[in-house]
Amino acid sequence: MRSAHTARTLGRSLAALAAAALLLTACGSGGSEEPDAKPVANETTPDPSPEETASEEPEEEPEPEPTPTETPDPVLYQAGDNSGEVRELQARLAQAGHFAAQPTGFYGEVTTGAVAAYQESKEELEVSGVVHQSTWDLLLSETTEPTEEELFPKQQVMGYGDNNDQVRELQARLKQLDHFDEDPTGYYGNVTTASVKSYQEAAGLEVTGTVYEDTWDLLKSQTRNPTEDELRPPVEVPEADEADESSLDPRCMKGRVLCISKTTSQLVWMIDGEVQLTLDVRFGAEGYETREGEFTVYWKSRDHHSTLYDSPMPFAMFFDGGQAVHYSENFRQNGYNGGSYGCVNVRDYDSLEWLFDEVREGDKVVIYW
Numbered sequence: 001m002r003s004a005h006t007a008r009t010l011g012r013s014l015a016a017l018a019a020a021a022l023l024l025t026a027c028g029s030g031g032s033e034e035p036d037a038k039p040v041a042n043e044t045t046p047d048p049s050p051e052e053t054a055s056e057e058p059e060e061e062p063e064p065e066p067t068p069t070e071t072p073d074p075v076l077y078q079a080g081d082n083s084g085e086v087r088e089l090q091a092r093l094a095q096a097g098h099f100a101a102q103p104t105g106f107y108g109e110v111t112t113g114a115v116a117a118y119q120e121s122k123e124e125l126e127v128s129g130v131v132h133q134s135t136w137d138l139l140l141s142e143t144t145e146p147t148e149e150e151l152f153p154k155q156q157v158m159g160y161g162d163n164n165d166q167v168r169e170l171q172a173r174l175k176q177l178d179h180f181d182e183d184p185t186g187y188y189g190n191v192t193t194a195s196v197k198s199y200q201e202a203a204g205l206e207v208t209g210t211v212y213e214d215t216w217d218l219l220k221s222q223t224r225n226p227t228e229d230e231l232r233p234p235v236e237v238p239e240a241d242e243a244d245e246s247s248l249d250p251r252c253m254k255g256r257v258l259c260i261s262k263t264t265s266q267l268v269w270m271i272d273g274e275v276q277l278t279l280d281v282r283f284g285a286e287g288y289e290t291r292e293g294e295f296t297v298y299w300k301s302r303d304h305h306s307t308l309y310d311s312p313m314p315f316a317m318f319f320d321g322g323q324a325v326h327y328s329e330n331f332r333q334n335g336y337n338g339g340s341y342g343c344v345n346v347r348d349y350d351s352l353e354w355l356f357d358e359v360r361e362g363d364k365v366v367i368y369w
Helices: 002-028 039-046 048-057 084-095 108-121 133-142 165-176 188-205 214-221 329-334 349-358
Strands: 075-076 155-156 256-261 264-271 273-281 295-296 298-305 311-320 325-328 345-348 364-368
Touching: 039 325, 048 364, 075 084, 075 133, 084 108, 108 133, 155 165, 155 214, 165 188, 165 214, 165 311, 165 329, 273 349, 295 311, 311 364, 325 349, 329 345
Parallel strands: 256 364, 325 345
Antiparallel strands: 256 264, 264 273, 273 345, 295 364, 298 311, 311 325
């Protein structure tokens, strides 16, 4: 009996183990280790349809359209640049009538102003003074490839209006070749221009009246270094010209006086009533009249240059504001066909040079009719 009972008990135990093994096999297929994992029966739940799956997934948002951007207009050349391309820019601007200087390759204030002027003349360009691609493209379309002479023009050494010792040397060298008849003054006016033209024509050079490198180099090769006497010939004390003493203002009869008459157009240098020198003078043009009255020489400037009118005023003796007695090349060339901006012009260079050294600051000036 006991054996039978033991057998039955063993059978029930084996059956229980088999059932447990079956249950463990089912749970293990899901790979879940959670204590409340769903029963095996869930594995038989039908899969959702594709339509259901799609409805459950979030819809993708469309990508935003890219914002349109303006085409960049890059900067090609600007202030501070120094290159062959800038030299070409300057030459092309010159062709377009917006660059009056000589090409140098350096982008400075002159080039900035020229670029701005060109841009201002074109409605489609922004005025900036900087060369953007748009500016360059338009300039290229309106100009031609610069020639070598346009890119590297002859360099000017001296020209009209210059007033310095180099001009004095030029005049002395021209005089050695009989192309300058006056004493050197250092001022490049009409006389010097005509002398340079005369020399250029005789030398087979382009006749411009302006001294470029080729003119200067050839002239120096054909002449010697001027002596000091050639550069500054000795000045003789001029003899006093006749003056109508009856027409002299009474204020001129005492002390050291520059006695200047608008009636006779003469300057009389007097010391204690004695005439020392008489010079022809002219006065201010209409609207720039020379003031009358009694003044004193408050400042002397031997090689003065007017910053207001950009003109030379050698041997300037200032007596009232900006008005002065000074040498005038224009008066020497054109006589009384013209006038000053209020100053007393003298046309005798040598005599005025002597007088300039004689007059002292503080001496009296009397201007009268």
